[in-house]
Amino acid sequence: MELQNKAVVITGASSGIGLEIAHTLAAEGARLALAARSMDKLEDVAAELAATGVPLIIVPTDVTREADCQALVRATLDAFGRVDVLINNAGYAPPASLLDTTENIWDSTLNICLKGVYLMTRAAVEVMLKQGEGTVLNISSVAGKYGFEDRSAYCAAKWGVHGFTEALRVELGSRNIRFHLICPGSVATSWWETNRNPQPGEIKRKMIRPEEVADAVRWVLTKPERIQIDEVMIKPYRSPWE
Numbered sequence: 001m002e003l004q005n006k007a008v009v010i011t012g013a014s015s016g017i018g019l020e021i022a023h024t025l026a027a028e029g030a031r032l033a034l035a036a037r038s039m040d041k042l043e044d045v046a047a048e049l050a051a052t053g054v055p056l057i058i059v060p061t062d063v064t065r066e067a068d069c070q071a072l073v074r075a076t077l078d079a080f081g082r083v084d085v086l087i088n089n090a091g092y093a094p095p096a097s098l099l100d101t102t103e104n105i106w107d108s109t110l111n112i113c114l115k116g117v118y119l120m121t122r123a124a125v126e127v128m129l130k131q132g133e134g135t136v137l138n139i140s141s142v143a144g145k146y147g148f149e150d151r152s153a154y155c156a157a158k159w160g161v162h163g164f165t166e167a168l169r170v171e172l173g174s175r176n177i178r179f180h181l182i183c184p185g186s187v188a189t190s191w192w193e194t195n196r197n198p199q200p201g202e203i204k205r206k207m208i209r210p211e212e213v214a215d216a217v218r219w220v221l222t223k224p225e226r227i228q229i230d231e232v233m234i235k236p237y238r239s240p241w242e
Contacts, residue, residue, distance in 0.1 A: 001135070001221055004029035007080035009072065011063055011120060012090035014041035017139060017187060020214035021087060026054040028218060033076040035061035036090070055080070063090045063116030066123075073123040082131055085221060086124040088117045088161075089139040093154040106153045113157035117164060125168075125177060133176040137217060138165050140183045142235060169230070180220050181231040184213050208234055 008025055012018040014036035022034055026049050034056060036042050042058035049056060057079045061068045076083050092112040096105050121136055128134025143151055144158030162181060169179045187208045213234060220229050 001084075003218075003222060005031060006084040007031050007033065007076055007082050008085040008087065009033045009035065009076055009083060009120075009124065010087045010089060011035045011061065011072075011116070012139075014038055014045055017184075017210045017213050018087075018089040019045060020210040021089065021217050022049065024211070024214040024218050025221075026052045026056075028222070030054070030085075031080050032056040033072065033079065034058050035063075035072050037062055063088075063120055064111040066119050069116075069119040069123045072120070073127060077127065083124050083127045083134065084131075085135045085137065086120060087137045087139065087217065088120055090116055091139070091141075093143075093151065095150045096153070097150050098152055101153055109153040110157045110160070113154065114160040114164070117161055121164075121168070125172065128177050129172075129175060135178045135180070135221065136165075136168070137180045137182065137220065139213070139217075140165075140181050142183050142185045142233065144181075144183060145233070180229060182213065182216055182220065183231060183233045184208050184216075185233075185235040187213060 003025060008030045010018055010021055010032065013022050013034035018036070022032055022045060026032060032054060034042055034045055037060060039058070039060045042060065046056060046058050057075055059072045059075045061072045063069060073083060090112060092109050094105055094109065117138055124136065125134065138161055140161045141158045143155045144162045147155050165179050165181050172179070185208055187210055216232050216234055220232060223229060
């Protein structure tokens with residue numbers, strides 16, 4: 001796929017991986033619909049990208065609310081006339097042991113990481129089916145493949161994303177809708193500063209960089225049609241979770 005002028009929706013676009021994906025795809029000439037819960041942060045991102053001249057809209061969105069997801073897709077259609085790519089990137093991963101995982105932590109994690117993927121995908125795929133084509137790329141995690149201590153809710157959500165994606169490949173693959181998974185290991189974002197004690201410099205240097213995940217996204221979206229990519233796993237030299 002050539003990304004020039006393609007309409008791309010990115011959730012969780014105000015920081016970390018989502019922000020780097022926005023920068024990377026802007027450089028490819030994509031038209032961007034950027035979503036996150038904070039309008040202030042989205043405005044900061046729009047200001048950062050203004051110099052690129054890329055057409056973009058910003059839409060404050062809570063992916064756990066169906067009305068917000070539908071509104072984001074409608075805004076993209078109004079601005080660009082189509083939805084070529086949906087990148088489900090919004091996530092939430094509070095560390096908690098099983099006994100410390102309250103019902104609120106469990107519900108919040110699964111609502112953002114799994115329900116949000118379902119709601120956004122359903123809204124976008126409805127448009128893609130009418131167009132006759134489209135791509136959904138889900139930013140998952142190695143936690144959707146392996147279990148990690150103090151991450152039972154997050155692992156459950158990401159394993160769910162894997163099952164959801166695999167099922168839709170079977171259901172919609174023949175309708176020219178493509179589904180991809182990118183599964184990074186530990187990524188050096190601000191999450192580590194707010195949800196876990198700051199990592200020592202040596203460990204952090206070995207983490208995956210957000211721009212490296214964004215490069216993987218670009219590669220998956222622009223690969224030759226003869227190459228089929230279902231899932232890309234990106235692992236650092238050694239995960240701090242190991």
